[in-house]
Amino acid sequence: MAVYTEVSDDELAAFVDSYGLGELMSYKGIAEGVENTNYMVRTSQDSFILTLYEKRVAHADLPFFLTLMEHLAARGLPSPTPVRDRDGRNLRRLAGRPAALITFREGFWVRRPSPAHCAALGESLAQLHMAGTDFAMTRANALSLDGWEKLNETIGRDAERVMPGLSDLMAGELELLSRAWPAALPEGVIHGDLFPDNVFFLGQRISGLIDFYFACNDMLAYDIAICLNAWCFETPKEFNITKAKAMLDAYGRIRALTGAEYDALPLLARGAALRFLLTRVHDWLHTAPSTFVKPHDPTAYLDRLRFHQGVETARGYELEAPA
Amino acid sequence: MAVYTEVSDDELAAFVDSYGLGELMSYKGIAEGVENTNYMVRTSQDSFILTLYEKRVAHADLPFFLTLMEHLAARGLPSPTPVRDRDGRNLRRLAGRPAALITFREGFWVRRPSPAHCAALGESLAQLHMAGTDFAMTRANALSLDGWEKLNETIGRDAERVMPGLSDLMAGELELLSRAWPAALPEGVIHGDLFPDNVFFLGQRISGLIDFYFACNDMLAYDIAICLNAWCFETPKEFNITKAKAMLDAYGRIRALTGAEYDALPLLARGAALRFLLTRVHDWLHTAPSTFVKPHDPTAYLDRLRFHQGVETARGYELEAPA
Secondary structure (H helix, E strand, O other), rough: OOOOOOOHHHHHHHHHOOOOOOEEEEOOOOOOOOEEEEEEEOOOEEEEEEEEEEOOOOHHHHHHHHHHHHHHOOOOOOOEEEEEOOOOOOOOEEOOOOEEEEEEOOOOOOOOHHHHHHHHHHHHHHHHHHHHHHHHOOEEOOOOOOHHHHHHHHHHHHHHHOOOOEEEEEHHHHHHHHHHHHOOOOEEEEEOOOOOOEEEEEEOEEEOOOOOOOOEEEEEEHHHHHHHHHHOEOOEEEHHHHHHHHHHHHHHHHOOOOOOHHHHHHHHHHHHHHHHHHHHHHHHHOOOOOOOOOOOOOOHHHHHHHHOOOOOOOHHHHOOOOO | OOOOOOHHHHHHHHHHOOOOOEEHHHHHHHHEOOEEEEEEEEEEEEEEEEOOOOOOOOOHHHHHHHHHHHHHHHHHOOOOOOOOOOOOOOOOOEEEEEEEEEEOOOOOOOOOOHHHHHHHHHHHHHHHHHHHHOOOOOOOOOOOOOHHHHHHHHHHHHHHHOOOOOOHHHHHHHHHHHHHOOOOOOEEEEEEOOHHHHHEEEEEEEEEEEEOOEEEEHHHHHHHHHHHHHHHHHEEEOOHHHHHHHHHHHHHHHOOHHHHHHHHHHHHHHHHHHHHHHHHHHHHHHHHOOOOOOOOOOOHHHHHHHHHOOOOHHHHHHOOOOO
16 A cells, blocks of 8 residues: 655646646545555546556556446446546556546445345446457456466465465466366456455445456456455355355346356366465565565465365355356 | 554444434545544545544644644634534544544645745744634643753764764754743744645645644744744755745734744744754654655755754844834
């Protein structure tokens, strides 16, 4: 959580002025967001989020992310959307960084999601997948099998500093997944990082889906597996079947899972657990103690991985197969 | 800049509800404020700043600060003011901390104040001093002579790590000021920390005076000296007489300086420079590199101190004596 880039009053006032959205009234750096710098900006007309893209986001991918947000918002998804300046540009430069002014979404993320929250999430996730079907741009998933292997090489034996035995465990899992990873499941645009802190609620209703900076094209059911891991564990070892059922049932009412997707769930969940285990181990080892970013505990995803390793088929989650 | 204390959605929703100011719509941790944790909170009715008071602010002093903000706001000063809950309390507890919900003030601080900004500041400072005359509570200045001596003892010879010779320089200055510090100047409530980042502007007009957590009773002209140091130097060594004139003239139109106050300005400015030199040296030496707070460079106040040491009388600033 940090403001990496300071913006001066003069340059921001001029920047805001070029959008024709009223005069700059106030701005505050937000202590959220690990990748980028965010300001809450108020003009005489409305509130916005100003995002300055730091180095961790590949700048060449920004048009994909921003155009996707516009595409989804135009189809009724509660995604914030970059506004366009008087010249029609939604991506600008400010304080030496690529920058976008993005609509503000009310709501706040839920620290302890209930089954009702999980159902709302399942519905929104399916809507997101459906709305993405006619999105013209594509972006490969940099954090799928190939990316995991590269990450694992970068980490190397340092994984032992996180936990003895972790190197072998991750290498073995990678080896298995590279043999068994599904290839023929329905694909489309996935969010890729739809954790509770990226979903705003007002009561039981979702008011915002944010942070599309891992969005890419991949198997839709892999996005579900990411959400199962992120939303349906009470503790890292304790899977909550009620929440998982609520999420999958709500998803299925919008977009029915295929039998092959259902069958692949345990494997996809293992892959999703490994993906976050790898990035967390990497960040744990490479985050300097002086930076503002507090790395996530990797072991929470090690526990999830081990849980899924013990599940033979999707029936092992006590989830019903699609009709 | 940091969020030291995380607040969960459930506890904040319940907290906000007890004020009768509408439902919680969103909240974001603000990456500003070194002493406390601040959130920007939006309800269905209005926007607020939620402040959680961390350890650096003496909790026993909070009623003084909060009541002062109410007092000043009631007299038309653009100070944010703590709102009261249904039981009439403006000081509460939240997430294990004393907490206050405070009105939001539009505007933003000016990185490069112009003479016009300095004039606006002088006027507001005088209004603040006048509005404080009938404030019933008192708080001693913990950062005057006695406090400086304690700080200097705590720092000890470590000052040499900031700059060789600094220990002797600060000890000598302390010795001189303890002999010559004025005793009979007009006193009242001072802000004590009215740096540019604590003053919000909309155009040339002041829209907010914030951060009253160093407010106390002391010589009013000492508050002016703090502002001369904070607003009227182009670089740490370069005093801008135009800005100083603009500030003092505007101040004088609301509250005329006495001759004794005018004569004391060089000494007060030396004291004000030493006060921030001491706290910055202390913070520089004692801020762990892993914390979120980036300490201010102490040498900027060393240069100011040296500048004032070379000024014999207030005429040395080329400022006119009061009529």
